[in-house]
Amino acid sequence: MVSFNGWEMPMQYASISEEHRNVRLAVGVFDVCHMGQIQISGQDSVEFLQYLLPTDVARMRIGSMKYSVMCNEIGGVIDDLAIYRKNETDFLLVVNAGRIKTDLQWIQKAAAGYSVIVDDLSQSVGMLAVQGPKSECVMTQLLGGEVRKVKYFRFAPFLINGHETIVSRSGYTGEDGFEIMCPMSTVGSLWKSLRELGAAPTGLGARDTLRTEMGYCLYGHELNEEITPIEAGLDRILCLDSNARNFVGRE
Secondary structure (H helix, E strand, C coil): CEEECCEEECCCCCCHHHHHHHHHHCCEEEECCCCEEEEEECCCHHHHHHHHCCCCHHHCCCCEEEEEEEECCCCCEEEEEEEEECCCCCEEEEECHHHHHHHHHHHHHHCCCCCCEEEECCCCEEEEEEECCCHHHHHHHHHCHHHHHCCECEEEEEEECCEEEEEEECCCCCCCEEEEEEEHHHHHHHHHHHHHCCCEEECHHHHHHHHHHHCCCCECCCECCCCCCCCCCCHHHCCCCCCCCCCCCCC
16 A cells, blocks of 8 residues: 555555556456546536636537646646536536645636636545456446447446446546446445456556556646646647637646
């Protein structure tokens, strides 16, 4: 176990190389409950997020998600995140554990003058990631055939043991995979179910080698407040096609 942003997290369960290979060839499950969840809602939520993020949130469909960054005034990256559009006015940001407090302060400051509600759900929502080429098989056994309809970077609500969850087809490994957001109190039983269905427990060590192999950024390494998205090779996530939209850090 290692201390990771206030959490005690497993670096590995078996060997890092064994866990890495298993995710590439079969299926593993990661405990990612340390990730933060911040909900943005209210009548000005779209307008506010258009200002806060370099992503064109207005074009997002309900049930879709995008990878994005939140920048400071000089374009440095405060955090990288995933944004989920739940309905016309409700969005969920999944942020890095070590940046939750900083992100909240920045968002609340930027929200002045907008009719939005900012809720920190980080303590009440847990998250597990099921990753690997056999992840769909495991998830189908858990949830039924409907989960196959969830396409890449889309999400849908599912009931697991009577509890509302959000299941997205996404991950941090480069393999097919799913991320499950559920009540924190249900994480233990869900973890057990996934293990019984064949998902091997996988720690932070393999998570890092898998993302490194794919060239994915990690905040505090390839990203920080002095590195811009362009310098980090994230040009693809920037929406610069409209001079009319002025987002934080554009200049």
